[in-house]
Amino acid sequence: MSGGEILLDVEHVSLAFGGVRAINDVSFNIARGEIRAIIGPNGAGKTSMLNVINGFYHPQHGRISFHGKTRARMKPYEAASQGIARTFQNVALFKGMTTLDNILTGRSLKMRRNLFWQMLRHGPALAEEIEHRKFCEEIIDFLEIEHIRKAPVGTLPYGLQKRVELGRALAMEPTLLLLDEPMAGMNLEEKQDMSRFIVDVNQHFGTTIALIEHDIGVVMDLSDRIVVLEYGHKIADGTPDEVKSDQKVIDAYLGVAH
Amino acid sequence: MFYREVGQFKTSYAADQAIFPIRQDRIGLALILLVAFVAIPLLGGEFLIASVMIPFLILALAAIGLNILIGYTGLISLGTAAFMGVGAYACYKLSTLFPQVNILVWILTSGFIACAVGVVFGLPSLRIKGFYLAIATLAAQFFLQWCFGRVGWLYNYNPSGAIEVPGHSLFGVAVTGPSATPVTRYYVVLCIVVAMTWIASNLVHGRIGRNWMAVRDMDIAAQLMGIRLLPAKLLAFAVSSFYAGVAGALMVFIWLGAAEPEAFNINLSFLLLFMVIIGGLGSLLGSFFGAALIHILPIIVRAAPNALGLSVGSATVEHLTYVITGALIIFFLIVEPHGLARLWQIGKQKLRAWPFPY
Ligand SMILES: Nc1ncnc2c1ncn2[C@@H]1O[C@H](COP(=O)(O)OP(=O)(O)O)[C@@H](O)[C@H]1O
Ligand SMILES: [Mg+2]
Numbered sequence: 001m002s003g004g005e006i007l008l009d010v011e012h013v014s015l016a017f018g019g020v021r022a023i024n025d026v027s028f029n030i031a032r033g034e035i036r037a038i039i040g041p042n043g044a045g046k047t048s049m050l051n052v053i054n055g056f057y058h059p060q061h062g063r064i065s066f067h068g069k070t071r072a073r074m075k076p077y078e079a080a081s082q083g084i085a086r087t088f089q090n091v092a093l094f095k096g097m098t099t100l101d102n103i104l105t106g107r108s109l110k111m112r113r114n115l116f117w118q119m120l121r122h123g124p125a126l127a128e129e130i131e132h133r134k135f136c137e138e139i140i141d142f143l144e145i146e147h148i149r150k151a152p153v154g155t156l157p158y159g160l161q162k163r164v165e166l167g168r169a170l171a172m173e174p175t176l177l178l179l180d181e182p183m184a185g186m187n188l189e190e191k192q193d194m195s196r197f198i199v200d201v202n203q204h205f206g207t208t209i210a211l212i213e214h215d216i217g218v219v220m221d222l223s224d225r226i227v228v229l230e231y232g233h234k235i236a237d238g239t240p241d242e243v244k245s246d247q248k249v250i251d252a253y254l255g256v257a258h
Numbered sequence: 259m260f261y262r263e264v265g266q267f268k269t270s271y272a273a274d275q276a277i278f279p280i281r282q283d284r285i286g287l288a289l290i291l292l293v294a295f296v297a298i299p300l301l302g303g304e305f306l307i308a309s310v311m312i313p314f315l316i317l318a319l320a321a322i323g324l325n326i327l328i329g330y331t332g333l334i335s336l337g338t339a340a341f342m343g344v345g346a347y348a349c350y351k352l353s354t355l356f357p358q359v360n361i362l363v364w365i366l367t368s369g370f371i372a373c374a375v376g377v378v379f380g381l382p383s384l385r386i387k388g389f390y391l392a393i394a395t396l397a398a399q400f401f402l403q404w405c406f407g408r409v410g411w412l413y414n415y416n417p418s419g420a421i422e423v424p425g426h427s428l429f430g431v432a433v434t435g436p437s438a439t440p441v442t443r444y445y446v447v448l449c450i451v452v453a454m455t456w457i458a459s460n461l462v463h464g465r466i467g468r469n470w471m472a473v474r475d476m477d478i479a480a481q482l483m484g485i486r487l488l489p490a491k492l493l494a495f496a497v498s499s500f501y502a503g504v505a506g507a508l509m510v511f512i513w514l515g516a517a518e519p520e521a522f523n524i525n526l527s528f529l530l531l532f533m534v535i536i537g538g539l540g541s542l543l544g545s546f547f548g549a550a551l552i553h554i555l556p557i558i559v560r561a562a563p564n565a566l567g568l569s570v571g572s573a574t575v576e577h578l579t580y581v582i583t584g585a586l587i588i589f590f591l592i593v594e595p596h597g598l599a600r601l602w603q604i605g606k607q608k609l610r611a612w613p614f615p616y
Binding site for chain 1: 271272457463468469472475478480482484
């Protein structure tokens with residue numbers, strides 16, 4: 001699936017927090033339709049890279065092009081409107097809202113009815129609400145979370161919260177989906193479910209995915225290409241087979257117990 | 259008691275997206291409206307209508323406004339009374355400058371003026387949160403209250419410093435001033451409060467309400483959904499202040515008939531804050547519960563010794579009222595920190611499962 005059109009191009013990006021250099025001159029790209037894994041030990045700068053991509057952090061050096069458009073500084077809501085969605089390493093759901101409302105929030109940008117219609121909640125506003133409810137129900141079916149539709153997400157077990165968070169991101173119909181350790185803290189079965197969802201999203205909806213994951217088995221299975229970071233530097237980039245046999249990677253990452 | 263949804267299968271998302279999906283809830287709402295619109299005006303005495311219901315409805319309206327800000331959007335405000343004051347003074351100025359215009363028009367216009375002032379004082383909310391924002395709104399409270407007392411133009415240079423409501427009539431019926439009957443005034447307040455509660459309910463159940471709650475629960479993730487924080491927060495300030503402004507105008511024009519700047523002091527802001535917290539943050543129903551508890555409870559406590567045939571000095575009654583009301587507030591907060599609205603919901607849940615305990 002790789003080798004196609006470049007969807008996201010990261011060029012010579014460096015990011016520092018005061019003295020801490022989180023990312024050091026890293027370049028890589030993501031092709032449309034692929035699953036691109038970003039791996040590396042804790043503190044390697046993976047999460048920071050996602051934060052740069054969706055506009056939370058502004059790199060001191062380097063450029064990022066999405067859809068061929070290069071941007072200087074982008075706000076997170078602009079990234080969202082361009083089709084970049086994201087899940088967080090530590091679940092960042094809207095805890096006081098139900099599963100359904102969380103997922104409906106993902107449709108926020110697609111809902112157009114203004115304050116006036118929202119006040120009346122009739123006619124076009126209600127029609128719009130129901131149309132998006134239908135869309136969200138499809139996601140709920142797909143992720144097999146029908147039973148918790150009306151449950152406040154704050155009360156759900158961690159594994160389900162991760163699933164709801166994926167649902168909320170999918171509701172945005174993103175072009176690029178950034179997943180930050182979607183299987184962290186899950187048992188084997190939950191991991192298998194989540195892997196299946198990720199592959200399905202990629203294949204059926206054609207969504208391009210950037211995946212941060214520690215479980216090497218999962219990464220090797222799912223991804224088309226892998227970029228390996230260590231201490232903010234890129235040390236390898238290629239297909240799972242290439243990365244697996246890369247001596248630097250073996251020394252730095254795969255070799256050491258982790 | 260048959261409060262359950264058995265046999266009521268939602269066959270469409272339209273039915274399930276309704277604000278009251280359960281039939282019994284809709285019947286309950288209809289009953290409440292029937293009591294409010296028919297039973298109370300027919301059967302209620304002047305005291306019930308003028309001293310219990312009118313203030314209760316007006317306070318509930320202000321509490322809804324505050325709840326939109328604190329409960330739904332997570333922005334703390336200690337300036338609600340000041341925004342009510344803006345509504346009251348705006349309505350006073352407008353209705354004395356242009357007395358021939360329909361007073362309802364001026365009440366709603368005052369809401370918009372309070373709304374504009376609220377947005378200005380809401381601007382810092384992008385940069386500051388929590389206690390710091392509370393302090394910023396406290397500044398609004400003191401600054402605006404100072405204006406009410408010192409800017410003579412606002413009170414038409416009345417030597418007493420108070421604003422006094424002239425008589426206004428609507429379709430030939432007096433709605434403000436001394437000749438307006440309690441029942442007329444009650445209907446004016448009731449219609450406005452019902453309409454504005456309906457609008458608030460529509461707002462919080464749609465995209466705008468979800469955006470507010472998203473900002474409240476996790477503003478970082480909200481931005482990722484494409485929600486822009488400043489417009490979302492300012493809209494909350496705008497809507498909230500509009501509600502406060504209308505409530506303030508109603509308070510002076512329909513309830514009190516006259517007011518001094520002191521009527522809009524920090525105590526009222528705190529009282530409204532209590533109502534919202536005790537009633538339930540993020541619940542419109544809770545705003546009514548809170549207003550009922552804070553306004554009606556003391557009336558009952560005050561009337562209790564007489565009703566029981568005890569002779570207690572009026573000063574003692576006043577002290578007892580404070581003590582008992584305070585104790586009850588603490589009691590309710592301990593029993594259910596999420597407010598009376600949650601208590602109500604748990605009760606309904608139990609009823610749904612009845613007679614099985616689980
Ligand atoms: N907001 C921040 N402020 C200061 N340092 C940060 C911040 N975010 C990340 N860092 C630092 O940047 C480095 C990379 O962190 P991170 O991107 O979270 O790594 P990873 O996700 O690969 O575990 C770490 O040394 C971390 O301490
Ligand atoms: Mg990380």
